[in-house]
Amino acid sequence: MEYPYNSSDLDSVLKTLSGLASQQQSSQSTSTPSSRSETPQQRPQRPKEVQAPPRPPSNPPKPSTSTTDASAITTWPAALRHVMRIVGQNEETQLRIRGLIHSQHSHERQWWKSREALVLRQQSRGEKKKELDAVLRSIGAPVDQKEISTAQDDKAELDTYDAKVYKVSAKMATALMSELRGLDIPFFALKQSLVVESDRPSEVDGLGSGKVTKAELVELQRRMLGLLEDLCKE
Template identity: 55%
Template structure:
């Protein structure tokens, strides 16, 4: 998994974005001094940059610029995302341990039955041929557990998506899929899922503890 330098990459992205918008080459020392004096002569501006409409972010480069500008420079948002990641990992560990415990319980039932049968045979007592639980019953029990875990994980994913949407993370809210022009393709469900997975990987890298 790739690692991102939050400060450096954010600065580079802003610079590239500014240069692309101006359509100008990299300024030399002289141009930089002239720009500095020009900026000093400008009256202060009180206009604010309008917030980004997340529904219009449908490409990875645009999403990357937005996240590096917001999450990458907000310790509070990073802390919230770390909390979500910890919660997810905790639940996944609990579900896995529960499954392992169920398998162990099923194996123990069979072992105890065998031990009891051996004792009964040793003293000449009748042995009940019926199994405590059949293979099919054990499989059904395990399937039922897996279905409950799947439902719980789906609910957790929905809750996390809502949290990320509230934090302004691209691809987890409404995506405006209408093509602006003929050259712009619409996102399919598969593409959106891929972008969401890619965004989660980026967030985990940005918010490592």
């Protein structure tokens, strides 16, 4: 069976196809940007670099301090080890001790020079009187037989001077011991409970009972001063 050709049907089909094509294009145009441009949710994010948590600020290292308590040291070997730690390896402490020693020696020299000047002045007084008496005799003038100062007077004057020096030097020694105690120097920072009143030596080099006599302490302090002078030489 043949169907007659109808041009209006062709126009209708073309319109229908044209409408479908336009709808497909519009749907593609609306969907294409979403496929090409990534939304923030769809866009792949770069992994962030893993950072280590910030470290808490560390305190600067404290200088190592000796664990030995100088107030309990009564032996020379222990004192030697302690001093080599706190003095031999510490320039600032050496400077302080050097200043103390220099000050003491300077005062001692000054006191001795002043004493010698006093002795010379005493001698010159007698010599000047003798010269003056000789001049007076040469011209026949009367001479005063009274001496300006006797030997006893000169001695008393020297004794007074020596007593003043002793008093001042004792104060200086006390100040020096206080400074050395503050620097934790053995035998100067020793506890008084470890010093016995007896003058009898301890059993083994002053160490038998862990205590020392006053005489032993003085000797140990003198020995320590000699060591400090050697360690702190300029």
